[in-house]
Amino acid sequence: MRTQLFFNNSGLILWKRQIKKKDEDIAVCECKFDPGNTELACGERCLNVLTNTECTPGYCPCGSYCKNQRFQKSEYAKTKLFKTEGRGWGLLADENIKAGNFIIEYCGEIISSDEAKRRSQTYEAQGLRDAYIISLNANYYIDATRKGSLGRFINHSCQPNCETRKWTVLGETRVGIFATEDISVGTELAYDYNFEWYGGVNVRCLCGAPNCSIFLGAKSQGFQEHNHVWEDGDDRYTVDEFPLYDSAEDEPLDKVKATGSTNQETLITVKTEISGLNNNGFGYKYKEFSGSVGAGTVGSAKSEVKEGGQNAIIVSGPKTNDDFNNGLGTGSAKRATKRIPNRKQKLSGRKQVNGKRVAQLFASKKVQDELIKCEEERSLATSKLESVYDEIRPVIAQRERDSLDSLPTSVAEKWIEASCSKLKADFDLYFAVVKNVVCPSLTNEPNPEP
Numbered sequence: 322m323r324t325q326l327f328f329n330n331s332g333l334i335l336w337k338r339q340i341k342k343k344d345e346d347i348a349v350c351e352c353k354f355d356p357g358n359t360e361l362a363c364g365e366r367c368l369n370v371l372t373n374t375e376c377t378p379g380y381c382p383c384g385s386y387c388k389n390q391r392f393q394k395s396e397y398a399k400t401k402l403f404k405t406e407g408r409g410w411g412l413l414a415d416e417n418i419k420a421g422n423f424i425i426e427y428c429g430e431i432i433s434s435d436e437a438k439r440r441s442q443t444y445e446a447q448g449l450r451d452a453y454i455i456s457l458n459a460n461y462y463i464d465a466t467r468k469g470s471l472g473r474f475i476n477h478s479c480q481p482n483c484e485t486r487k488w489t490v491l492g493e494t495r496v497g498i499f500a501t502e503d504i505s506v507g508t509e510l511a512y513d514y515n516f517e518w519y520g521g522v523n524v525r526c527l528c529g530a531p532n533c534s535i536f537l538g539a540k541s542q543g544f545q546e547h548n549h550v551w552e553d554g555d556d557r558y559t560v561d562e563f564p565l566y567d568s569a570e571d572e573p574l575d576k577v578k579a580t581g582s583t584n585q586e587t588l589i590t591v592k593t594e595i596s597g598l599n600n601n602g603f604g605y606k607y608k609e610f611s612g613s614v615g616a617g618t619v620g621s622a623k624s625e626v627k628e629g630g631q632n633a634i635i636v637s638g639p640k641t642n643d644d645f646n647n648g649l650g651t652g653s654a655k656r657a658t659k660r661i662p663n664r665k666q667k668l669s670g671r672k673q674v675n676g677k678r679v680a681q682l683f684a685s686k687k688v689q690d691e692l693i694k695c696e697e698e699r700s701l702a703t704s705k706l707e708s709v710y711d712e713i714r715p716v717i718a719q720r721e722r723d724s725l726d727s728l729p730t731s732v733a734e735k736w737i738e739a740s741c742s743k744l745k746a747d748f749d750l751y752f753a754v755v756k757n758v759v760c761p762s763l764t765n766e767p768n769p770e771p
């Protein structure tokens with residue numbers, strides 16, 4: 322079966338036509354079926370497996386014993402949703418998974434590249450920060466924003482234990498997540514978004530890997546398209562204008578509200594469509610998967626994840642692309658996108674005590690001098706930090722351009738030193754104020770006027 326997709330002007334799938342493959346076009350492996358050893362049926366030496374192609378039912382010599390129909394039979398590893406620190410939801414291995422094993426299919430709506438661009442901009446404008454669009458091939462993308470499998474919850478890591486792989490299934494390309502190493506039960510699953518991700522807003526990566534590339538999917542096509550910032554002398558690339566989102570800043574998420582938390586595992590049913598349309602071209606083929614929500618995490622959930630009966634939440638989506646568009650903006654998952662407009666705001670935008678002004682509140686000249694001195698030291702530390710910041714940002718930019726992941730130690734040390742001096746100066750000032758207010762006896766001075 323081959324599929325022909327027809328799009329309307331907005332890049333939405335209008336209808337699809339299944340073109341039956343001729344028998345001679347179907348890839349049939351040469352596996353010899355051994356009834357005494359069914360384990361060998363279409364294993365790693367199967368010609369189809371070697372070419373990332375699933376066997377076609379009815380054509381495979383191993384018949385119902387064929388093990389090379391994992392997408393078709395939804396043979397997923399056991400996984401479990403959990404709430405991460407600062408990265409929204411994540412997915413855990415709920416059993417030991419061997420290197421190379423298929424974990425789950427990345428399901429969603431198939432859209433054209435123009436539509437991917439349009440949706441990505443729309444989501445960004447709507448403040449939807451989590452991005453779920455990945456590339457299927459040169460022309461098509463999979464959007465799991467509103468509809469998808471548990472695969473949509475797998476986070477990024479610069480030191481991943483999984484990867485995406487493309488398989489041909491009954492003539493169509495599908496994307497699966499596969500383990501790249503042995504993964505033990507309870508470990509978070511993560512793949513590197515740099516390859517297929519069509520990311521929206523720039524998100525600071527919180528994977529914590531030593532080789533972290535700072536931004537999520539910084540080398541992915543989507544990121545590059547959104548931020549044509551990498552050419553030398555391009556004045557769009559100034560750090561001050563660089564929209565930066567730090568997921569840690571607005572936790573807990575309001576996207577999926579955790580209410581009625583429970584210490585027991587809660588069964589969830591996730592309605593998901595396989596990537597593609599069913600035969601009538603509009604309705605989606607839904608499959609039901611079961612997973613479990615990590616202990617003490619969630620009882621009911623809003624937006625994409627709706628309460629679906631007792632102890633069940635359902636990830637549901639509209640049945641057609643039109644529904645999808647109409648539904649956009651109503652109850653869609655939102656997290657406010659914070660932008661950091663400039664460095665000054667980032668470094669000194671917080672409310673600061675003005676040492677000199679506070680000094681005037683004290684009657685004692687000795688205390689005033691002490692506070693003024695602290696304030697001067699703090700101003701010095703602040704300017705030092707700002708100049709180090711100015712100095713290191715181009716280094717970071719250059720390393721990004723050169724695809725180098727980590728910062729040179731000397732640069733990092735400089736930054737840490739300047740930050741520590743600034744923190745110490747802040748602390749000294751605050752300490753001096755508190756000391757002179759709370760324990761004036763230490764300096765034998767009277768309290769300031771209230």
Ligand SMILES: C[S@@+](CC[C@H](N)C(=O)[O-])C[C@H]1O[C@@H](n2cnc3c(N)ncnc32)[C@H](O)[C@@H]1O
Pocket residue numbers: 407408409410411450451452453473474475476477478524525526527528537568
């Ligand atoms: C495909 S979704 C993954 C599931 C998502 N955490 C959720 O709660 O739905 C991708 C989004 O998760 C967040 N994310 C994933 N990996 C991250 C990381 N290493 N650091 C920070 N945020 C991350 C980002 O907001 C990203 O846009």
